[in-house]
Amino acid sequence: MTERVIVSFENVSYTYPGSGKFALKDINLEVSEGEWLAVLGANGSGKSTLARHFNALLVPTQGVCLVGGSDTRTDDGQRRAREMAAIVFQNPENQIVAAIVEEDVAFGPENLGVPPEEIKRRVERALKETGLTDLAGKPTYALSGGQKQRLAVAGAIAMQPPCLVLDEATSMLDPSGRQELQQVLWRLHSEGMTLVSITHRMEEILRCDRCVVLNGGSIVWEGLPLALFRDEDRRLGQWGLEIPPLVAVWKGLVGSGIISCEVPPVLEEMVSALCP
Ligand SMILES: Nc1ncnc2c1ncn2[C@@H]1O[C@H](COP(=O)(O)OP(=O)(O)O)[C@@H](O)[C@H]1O
Ligand SMILES: [Mg+2]
Known part of the structure; x- marks a missing residue:
């Protein structure tokens, strides 16, 4: 069986308007269907800039980013990228839009014009996947940080994107919140979802299939997480990462x-x- 590539960066560089310096430089990267990719990098290495290319929040200033086979510089490509990839961001507070948990999960599919019966089915499934079924009727303000971040994941998967990108999604959580979210990701991965975990916390990449390291906007290493830990002690420090x-x-x-x-x-x- 040949693996289907769902996101492909071809010599992608990105410069923020007026900044005069590359935030991403010559990125070549493919993500295959069902894969769990980790993107590691210190602060300022370009992780969030890369994440925002997955759903065309940013488009390359040089090179090409293909999502679902479409060039994100085109209108069609931007639509496609928004269907293909959902991003969960760092701060759970900023991602909640509704007062009640199940309404928050329904918000995305409602905006897509999904029929009510189908919305109900999706909300139930997303809550189950994220372990939030018992909290369906609870006010969102009453949730813990970890529960809020799982709610953000539930809202994202209710849109049924083939690919979920998590940009430092655990960084504001306590250890138990991080653990809860990691368990949800393991489950989603085992069910075949394509995941991109972006993080500076190396312990979060242990279960990923493949890892790339960003430094100064470039990919400086790519391989199996185990090989990174085993062979790259010295360079980890140079890249601003801690074992x-x-x-x-x-x-x-x-x-x-x-x-x-x-x-x-x-x-x-x-x-x-x-x-x-
Ligand atoms: N909105 C912006 N305008 C100008 N420069 C930015 C902006 N956002 C990020 N940058 C710069 O781009 C580089 C990469 O940033 P970012 O992608 O946020 O890195 P990370 O997520 O790894 O911390 C950094 O040098 C950062 O200062
Ligand atoms: Mg970032």
Whole structure:
């Protein structure tokens, strides 16, 4: 089976009007259907600028961005990109539009002119996917940060985009909120959704299929998350990234022959390796 490429950046550069410097420089990147791509990079490396190209909030100043096969510089391409990709942003507060949870999820499909029966079905499914079914009738202001961010994901998936882009979506959440959101992403990924997780938190990429690192607007590394942790200690620092403490411990233990697990050090795996 050949993988279908749903987003393709071809020599994409982007300069903000009047800034006189590249925010993105010569990006070549493909995202395939069903893939979970991680985009890592320090502050100012170009992550949000890249994210905004997925749904044509920005279009390249040089090069071509194809979403669903359409050039985002054209009207058709912009429509297509908005159907193909939804973005969840950093601040959950800014993404809630309605007073009640289920109304908030329905807002997007209502705007698309989806028939009421279908809206009802989509809202139920999106709430279930994000673990918010029991909160359907609750006021949105009463939700925790993690619940609000899951609500933002529910609103996005109710639009049924093939691709979901998360731009530092966990950065304002506490550890349990981050964990809740990661679990929702694992579930969506296992059901075949294309995901792009944009983050500066390296521990969030462990389960991703592939990872690219942005530095100064360019892709400086691409490969498997495990290979990044295993082989790139020195360069991680140069790119402004920190190796997660858990990974550092894992590497130390493997290096000294105490454990021999080859797999990414997700906490449960680490614990079972140490306490068999
Ligand atoms: N609206 C803007 N106008 C001018 N420059 C911007 C704007 N937004 C971001 N930039 C610049 O573009 C570069 C990349 O920014 P951004 O994509 O926000 O990075 P990140 O999301 O990785 O922190 C930075 O140098 C930033 O200062
Ligand atoms: Mg950003």
